[in-house]
Amino acid sequence: MSHLYYNAAPQETRVAKPRKAPRSYPTHKPAHIYLYGTCVVDLFFPEAGMDAIHLLEREGIQVNFPQAQSCCGQPAYTSGYTQQAKDVARSQLALLTEDWPLVVCSGSCAGMFREHYSDLFKDEPETLAQVTALAERTYELSEFLLKVCQVELTDQGEATQVALHTSCSARREMNTHLHARELLNQLTQVERLDHDHESECCGFGGTFSVRMPDISGAMVADKTQALQKSGAQQVVSADCGCLLNINGAFEKQNIPLLGQHLASFLWQRTQVKQEPNT
Amino acid sequence: MSSQRIHTLDVTAQNLKSNARLSLKDQQLRTNMRSAMDSLISKRLISMPDEDERENLRELGNKIKASALSQLPDLLEQLESNLTKQGIQVHWASTTEEANAIVLNIAQARNAKQVIKGKSMVSEEMAMNEHLTEHGIEALESDMGEYIIQLDNEKPTHIIMPAIHKNAQQVGKLFESRLALPYTDDVDSLIQSARSILREKFFQADIGISGVNFAVAETGTLLLVENEGNGRMSTTVPPVHIAVTGIEKVVANLQDTVPLLSLLTRSALGQGITTYVNMISAPRQPDELDGPEEVHLVLLDNGRSQAFADSELRQTLNCIRCGACMNHCPVYTRIGGQAYGTVYPGPIGKIISPHLLGLENTPDHPSASSLCGACGEVCPVKIPIPALLRRLREENVKSPKQQPQIMAGQGSRYSNKEALLWKGWQAFNTKPLLYKTGTFLATRLGQFTPSKLGAWTQNHSAPKPAKRSLHELAKKHLEKKS
Numbered sequence: 001m002s003h004l005y006y007n008a009a010p011q012e013t014r015v016a017k018p019r020k021a022p023r024s025y026p027t028h029k030p031a032h033i034y035l036y037g038t039c040v041v042d043l044f045f046p047e048a049g050m051d052a053i054h055l056l057e058r059e060g061i062q063v064n065f066p067q068a069q070s071c072c073g074q075p076a077y078t079s080g081y082t083q084q085a086k087d088v089a090r091s092q093l094a095l096l097t098e099d100w101p102l103v104v105c106s107g108s109c110a111g112m113f114r115e116h117y118s119d120l121f122k123d124e125p126e127t128l129a130q131v132t133a134l135a136e137r138t139y140e141l142s143e144f145l146l147k148v149c150q151v152e153l154t155d156q157g158e159a160t161q162v163a164l165h166t167s168c169s170a171r172r173e174m175n176t177h178l179h180a181r182e183l184l185n186q187l188t189q190v191e192r193l194d195h196d197h198e199s200e201c202c203g204f205g206g207t208f209s210v211r212m213p214d215i216s217g218a219m220v221a222d223k224t225q226a227l228q229k230s231g232a233q234q235v236v237s238a239d240c241g242c243l244l245n246i247n248g249a250f251e252k253q254n255i256p257l258l259g260q261h262l263a264s265f266l267w268q269r270t271q272v273k274q275e276p277n278t
Numbered sequence: 279m280s281s282q283r284i285h286t287l288d289v290t291a292q293n294l295k296s297n298a299r300l301s302l303k304d305q306q307l308r309t310n311m312r313s314a315m316d317s318l319i320s321k322r323l324i325s326m327p328d329e330d331e332r333e334n335l336r337e338l339g340n341k342i343k344a345s346a347l348s349q350l351p352d353l354l355e356q357l358e359s360n361l362t363k364q365g366i367q368v369h370w371a372s373t374t375e376e377a378n379a380i381v382l383n384i385a386q387a388r389n390a391k392q393v394i395k396g397k398s399m400v401s402e403e404m405a406m407n408e409h410l411t412e413h414g415i416e417a418l419e420s421d422m423g424e425y426i427i428q429l430d431n432e433k434p435t436h437i438i439m440p441a442i443h444k445n446a447q448q449v450g451k452l453f454e455s456r457l458a459l460p461y462t463d464d465v466d467s468l469i470q471s472a473r474s475i476l477r478e479k480f481f482q483a484d485i486g487i488s489g490v491n492f493a494v495a496e497t498g499t500l501l502l503v504e505n506e507g508n509g510r511m512s513t514t515v516p517p518v519h520i521a522v523t524g525i526e527k528v529v530a531n532l533q534d535t536v537p538l539l540s541l542l543t544r545s546a547l548g549q550g551i552t553t554y555v556n557m558i559s560a561p562r563q564p565d566e567l568d569g570p571e572e573v574h575l576v577l578l579d580n581g582r583s584q585a586f587a588d589s590e591l592r593q594t595l596n597c598i599r600c601g602a603c604m605n606h607c608p609v610y611t612r613i614g615g616q617a618y619g620t621v622y623p624g625p626i627g628k629i630i631s632p633h634l635l636g637l638e639n640t641p642d643h644p645s646a647s648s649l650c651g652a653c654g655e656v657c658p659v660k661i662p663i664p665a666l667l668r669r670l671r672e673e674n675v676k677s678p679k680q681q682p683q684i685m686a687g688q689g690s691r692y693s694n695k696e697a698l699l700w701k702g703w704q705a706f707n708t709k710p711l712l713y714k715t716g717t718f719l720a721t722r723l724g725q726f727t728p729s730k731l732g733a734w735t736q737n738h739s740a741p742k743p744a745k746r747s748l749h750e751l752a753k754k755h756l757e758k759k760s
Contacts (some may be wrong), residue, residue, distance in 0.1 A: 037748040039707075043717060044741055049748035053755065065752040070707040076700055078649055080671030084704040091708040119665075168650035201608045205648025210733040212646055214299045217737035218612050219648070248738025 025147045026101075032062045033144075034096055036104040036113075039071040040240040041261070048240060048261030052105050052141050055267055059149040066095040072104075072112040077120070079207045086120045093117075093130060101137045103144045105263065106239045107170020110140040115173050140170060142179040142238050142262055155187040157269040163195045163232035165202060165223070165246065165259065167239035180238050180262055187269055195230035197222070204245035220249040228255050235259040290619045291635055294642040297617035307443055307614050314442045318605040321548025322656070339541045340660035342534045343596040350586065353495040353528045354577065360498030364560040366573045374404040377578045381406060381487075381520055384574055385415055388518055390484035394476075396504065396512035397421035398489030399437050399599060400522045400578055402621045403634065406487070417487075420476050420508035422469060429456045435615035437622060438546050438601040443614050476508065486512035486570065490523035491598070492538060493575070496531040499559045500575065503543065503552040510554050519570040521558070525577050526586075526595035538598060541658035545600035581633040581686070588684055590669055594629050596659040603653035603663060609646060618643070625653035629666045637674055637687030644670035645691075717747045 033056065037049040053063050069092060077085035096102060104110035114135045121127040145151045164184060170176035177199075184192050203209065203219025210216075224246060227235050235257050237243050243259045250257050301307055326332040346353060358368045371377035381404075385393065393415055395401060407417040407428070419428045423440035427433065430452055434440030441449070450463040459471055480486075488509055492501040500521050502509050513519045529535060543549040562569035585591045604610040604624025615623035620631040620640065628643040637644075644667050653663040670685075675696070678689030706712050724743035731740050 035752070037752070042748045043720060043743045046744045046746060046748035046751050050751050050755065053752060057759075063752075063756065065749075065756060067749060067753060068710040068713075069749075070710070070713045073707075076703060078668055078671070079700070080644075080668065080673075080675045081697075081700040082672050084700045087704050088707045168648070168652070172651045172655060201648045201650035201652070203608070203648060205650065208645065208648045209737075212295065212298070212642075213733040213736045214295070214302055215609055215613060215646065216648065218302045219608055220737055244741060245738070248734070248741055251739035252735075252737060 023147075029059060029061060029149055030101055032064055032098065032100045034098070034100050034102045035063050035065050036069060036072070036102055036109065037065070038104065038106045038109045038240065040244055041105050044244055045240045045261055048263050049105055051261070051267035052103070052263040055141075055145060055151075055263060056103065056149075059145075059151060061149070064098075064100065068095055072109045073120070074109060074112045074116075075206050077112070077116060078205075082120065089117055089120050090127070093127070093134070096134060099133070099137065101139055101144065101148070102134060103139050103141055105141050105261070106167070106241065107140045107174045107176040108167050108239055108241060110138055110143075111169040111173030113138040140174045140176050140179070140238065142176055142183055143174060145266075146179045146182055151183070151186075153183065153186040153266060153270050155189045155269055156272055157187070157189055159189045159191075160234055161191045161193050161232045162234045162236050162265070163193050163227050163230045164262075165195075165198075165227065165235060165237040165239075165242055167204075167237070167242045168201050170239050171199065176238050180236075183262070183266060184236075187266075190269065193230045193232045195232070196226040198226075202242045202245050204241050206241065209245060216245075217249075220245055221253070224249045224253060224255055224257075228257060232257075234265070236262050236265045238262040291631065291640045291643070293619055294617065294640075294646055297619060298613040298646070301613040301617040304614075306445075306448075308612060310443050310445050311611050311614050314439070315605050315611045318547070318602075322545055322602060322605070323548075325544040325548040325550060335537055335541060336658055336660050338537050339598075339658050340596065342529065342538060343598070343659045344593075346529045346534070347526065347586070347592055347595055349530070350525070350528065353530060354525060356495040357493055357498060357528050358577075360495065361500075361559075361575060364498050366498070366500075366558075366560060366575055369574060369576045371576055371578045372580070374578070374580055377404050377522060377576050377580075378406060378409040380574075380576050381522070382409065382413055382415075384518065384520060384572075385410065385485055386413075388484055388572075390415055390518070392479070392483045393417045393485045393487055394479050394483035394512050394516060395419050395421075395424070396486065396488035396502070396509040397424055397440075398487060398522055399434075399621060400489055400524055401487060402434060403524075403580060404522065404578070406522070418476075418479055418483075420479070420506075420512055421504075422472060422506055422508075425472055425476065426452065429453075433616055433621070435623070436601055436604060437599055437624075437626075443616070480511045480515045483512075483516040485518045485520060486514075486516040488513050488519065488521050490521050490527050490575070491542065492535045493523060493528045494530075494532050494535060495528055497559065499532065499557050501535055501539075502556040502558065503539065503554065504556070505547075505549075505553045507554055510556055513556060513558060514569050517570055518572045518574070519558070519561075520574045520576065522576045522578060525579055525582055526597070538659075542598050542600050545602040545656065545658040581635070584685060585630070585633045591633075591666065591684075593661050594626075594633065594666060596657075596661045597626050597630065598659055599626075600658055602656045602658060603661075606652040606656050608648070608650060608652065625663045625667075626661070629661075629663055629670060632670055632673075632685065632687070636690075637670070637685055638690040639687065641674065641687075641690045644668075644674055714749070717743075717749065721745055721747050721750075 041049045073085035073088040117131040166177035202223040203216040246259050369380045410417040419425045426441040435443040446463040453459045454461040490500045561573040585594045610624040632640045649664045673685045674691040676689045720743045727740050
């Protein structure tokens with residue numbers, strides 16, 4: 001059966017281009033990587049960044065953490081302050097001098113590096129070349145663990161059920177929802193539960209959450225209720241912007257759940273428990 | 279009931295935030311919208327199950343529209359020339375005032391008293407009903423959704439389904455009170471009642487008004503899709519037919535309309551094709567028994583050429599008005615269309631209304647989005663709506679004096695205070711010493727975070743910074759290792 005949605009042959013000049021080829025991944029683990037913690041992790045979820053380091057080190061990779069890193073520039077970029085975003089982006093680029101992969105603890109920040117730096121520097125050919133090369137070696141953490149490290153996780157934890165929230169830009173720009181699901185699937189004692197309108201935005205959107213608190217609040221209230229109704233004991237996400245939003249709302253609404261970064265969840269689940277000596 | 283709610287909404291575009299607050303509290307509206315949008319989302323997917331084919335078709339739709347826009351002035355002239363040859367009178371309007379004057383002139387020349395309207399968002403843009411009424415001409419909507427909201431003195435909540443925010447019970451009560459009909463919430467009976475009232479009106483009307491989905495330059499064809507037959511009645515029964523449309527609706531040839539139609543009807547309602555596809559190319563010919571004696575086309579600019587002038591903003595004009603962006607929008611689904619205070623609501627409304635009304639009249643529209651990207655993902659002609667929202671935010675916070683002036687109302691949200699704040703943010707994130715000091719203080723003084731933090735603590739508890747930053751922890755850890 002034909003899947004053609006119309007019967008006219010398209011004019012030759014207008015035949016659609018093939019869709020973006022799926023990303024190809026290096027066949028070997030690199031010796032070094034840059035870890036990009038992100039500003040939200042730095043201040044509010046540092047343990048997630050540390051657990052990312054532990055996971056990467058366990059794969060035999062040397063983690064480099066440039067101490068002068070701050071923010072990818074996304075908040076200013078999405079708020080329309082393009083020049084400020086550009087200056088901050090430039091200062092981050094200056095830190096990434098080696099051609100090591102850049103592993104980012106958040107899908108939306110990884111998306112900023114991969115998809116939007118080229119827009120910021122579209123008028124600077126030299127920087128643009130640098131940015132394009134960087135985009136090619138930028139990975140969101142779960143993608144890097146799964147596709148580049150080809151990590152094999154051994155679950156050491158008790159049986160549990162989790163709900164997974166994926167940030168919108170992570171989902172749309174980095175396919176993080178698929179990568180995170182695959183990682184969770186490797187954990188034999190972890191059941192991932194769907195929640196209502198799972199792919200819908202949690203309402204964070206950076207400055208949107210404070211500029212439009214009524215709309216954002218309605219969105220996060222629906223999200224926290226859906227997560228709670230899923231029956232999951234734990235909530236995980238690979239994006240701490242969303243977690244800041246969701247956890248803050250859980251607490252405000254007295255919902256006894258607390259979202260955890262995927263890195264922390266994976267690290268904790270795969271630690272061999274010290275058995276007491278018999 | 280929404281008929282009560284509407285009186286508390288001050289439906290002007292400046293009041294998006296306060297309107298949204300009211301709409302969010304309307305549980306009936308929230309329930310109606312959520313279930314309607316969910317059903318539209320799944321209908322669209324069912325009608326386009328093959329992802330590759332869907333994406334290829336979207337790509338093709340984008341190319342066709344981009345190509346048409348790249349030759350817009352030429353295509354419009356070709357359209358005018360072909361329509362004129364075929365006996366359709368073409369009128370050009372820069373503003374809605376001009377468009378209304380054109381329509382009124384035609385009506386007064388025919389001494390018209392009654393106008394029957396098929397569905398047209400451009401006529402909403404013109405506030406044509408109000409204009410005609412002021413001049414003693416009755417304008418009656420014949421699309422079922424439009425008929426319902428006209429009865430209730432409301433504005434459309436959706437560009438395809440104007441009354442989608444109402445459920446059958448609400449419509450039943452409305453018909454009971456306004457049409458003195460016995461109450462029923464049976465949808466078929468409600469539709470039959472309205473249809474029998476409207477049937478008479480089609481024969482009484484002096485003029486029929488319609489919109490246009492695609493205006494085909496090569497053949498001089500006005501293409502109009504609809505499901506109720508009211509569009510065909512409006513364009514064939516009255517002695518005069520006036521079509522009103524935006525200048526961006528022109529496409530090169532009939533072949534181009536095939537994929538665009540497929541995209542439009544599937545994206546809008548999950549339909550392979552609409553019940554009616556009208557192709558209008560001339561008034562009644564001497565040997566024909568029916569059809570209007572006069573056909574007019576009014577081509578409206580109303581800010582579209584401003585979007586056209588900028589290669590990025592031009593993509594706004596790709597829109598084929600399917601409404602898929604609003605069906606998928608988490609903001610629209612929660613606040614409904616009327617809260618936007620603009621004719622075009624939802625994501626597309628947020629990027630087109632600033633051109634029609636000026637940023638000064640739509641200051642909050644570009645900001646009322648989490649940039650989640652659901653709209654851009656489903657747009658049949660691949661308008662990068664989130665990128666355009668971001669671009670409008672940039673225009674919105676530019677200094678009003680900055681040259682060149684790309685948009686009317688540029689810099690309407692510019693504030694020295696906010697600009698300074700972002701400069702501070704920039705310094706904080708580009709000067710490592712400043713960043714280090716700042717995060718050091720935040721982590722050490724985190725326990726003193728105030729419990730109220732402006733808008734944030736409206737929905738959240740106050741966030742407490744960690745005791746040590748990742749910078750510190752990572753440094754310690756990595757030094758220990760080496």
